[in-house]
Amino acid sequence: MLKPNTNYASLKDSYLFYNISQKINSHLEKNPNAHLLRLGIGDVSMPLPAAVIKALHQAVDDQAAKQTFHGYMHECGAPFLRDIIAAHYQKRGVDINADEVFVSSGASDELGDILDLFDKSDTALIMEPAYPAYVDANIMAGRKIIHLPAGKENGFLPSPAKEAKADIIYICSPGNPTGAVFTRKQLKQWVDFANENGSVILFDAAYEAFIEEKELPRSIFEIEGAKTCAIEICSLSKTAGFTGTRLGYTVIPKELSCSGMNFNRMWVRNRTTKTNGVSYIIQKGAAAVFTDEGQAQIKENINVYKQNAKVLMQALDKLGIWYCGGKNAPYVWMKVPDYFDSWSFFDYLLNEAGIVGTPGAGFGNCGEGYFRLSSFGSTEDTKTAAVQMVRLLKQS
Ligand code: MLT
Secondary structure (H helix, E strand, O other): OOOOOHHHHHOOOOOHHHHHHHHHHHHHHHOOOOOOEEOOOOOOOOOOOHHHHHHHHHHHHHOOOOOOOOOOOOOOOOHHHHHHHHHHHHHOOOOOOHHHEEEEOOHHHHHHHHHHHOOOOOOEEEEEOOOHHHHHHHHHOOOOEEEEEOOHHHOOOOOOOHHHOOOEEEEEOOOOOOOOOOOHHHHHHHHHHHHHHOOEEEEEOOOHHHOOOOOOOOOHHHOOOHHHOEEEEEEOHHHHOOOOOOOEEEEOOOOOEEOOEEHHHHHHHHHHHHOOOOOHHHHHHHHHHOOHHHHHHHHHHHHHHHHHHHHHHHHHHHHOOOEEEOOOOOEEEEEOOOOOOHHHHHHHHHHHHOEEOEEHHHHOHHHOOEEEEEOOOOHHHHHHHHHHHHHHHHHO
């Protein structure tokens, strides 16, 4: 008899951002003329950079002529894109080769797919508050999860400890939802810990482009020893506005092996079986991100979001509310006023000012009492939201 995957029964009824969009829909049904100030899901509001648009147009034209037409793409990524990404790492002093770079359809897809490399009996360590997809993907696979709570006392950057021993270790830096960034020294502790215990770190670097302090690491491979214990998952979603265009990349060093199995070779085997690659057009658009022109243009867009984050931080400063993040990250993680929990604060902001944020409890139990504001909204909406928040919270 057919057996469904009963692990799904252990999941929460619905995914955090789906839950929020349901709440928004019901609010809009009741208030059809409401203009919402969207600081919830980290979806970008700036259009794609001009260099990317030009490359996309050119790639569409390529597909119209016999001589330049492309059919199936290389399953692991087009050589032109793998080369330019590897060169991008090398320019920053990180020695990565093109055949260690795998092009993906986005980091969120990849964070689930990559679990194919591990056995069901492997345990997964998740530092919380955390991006909820880490937890859900492992529940779906029936894997045991070890939750490592973090809080204000350690700046939401926990250190390795006996109880943190696990086969797979998730690290997100800059962190989603807290915006906290691991220092080189702190990451080195995790790398040493993973190497000592034979664990693999899944390093989610989706927000690396927001780091402005030079001494903070943007890649786990800046840390000595990482090549024998880490996989890095990157995305152009937030870096270059690809949330709706879809492209990411993953770095699996050739040195990463366990019990005679090599993870880079395993991933080649996986990709050549399970995908026909990312579309030629999108890969051409992505390659433009790594040109000098593309890099200058994405920086301009990122600066718009950084300015938004500043506006939100200034509002919280005015209110005397504790927060972290916002400086080297696109998220501001604030304490909710004492008389709310994170979901009642969500309802209050939505109903009283049309502000949409993300309740901390959606990122794990230790996120309760906190709230995430995203800087990816439009400048106008962010400014209005900041003014409204000051008005509301000053009087309450
Ligand atoms: C978030 O808001 O946490 C992210 O946008 C979710 C994602 O990248 O999938």
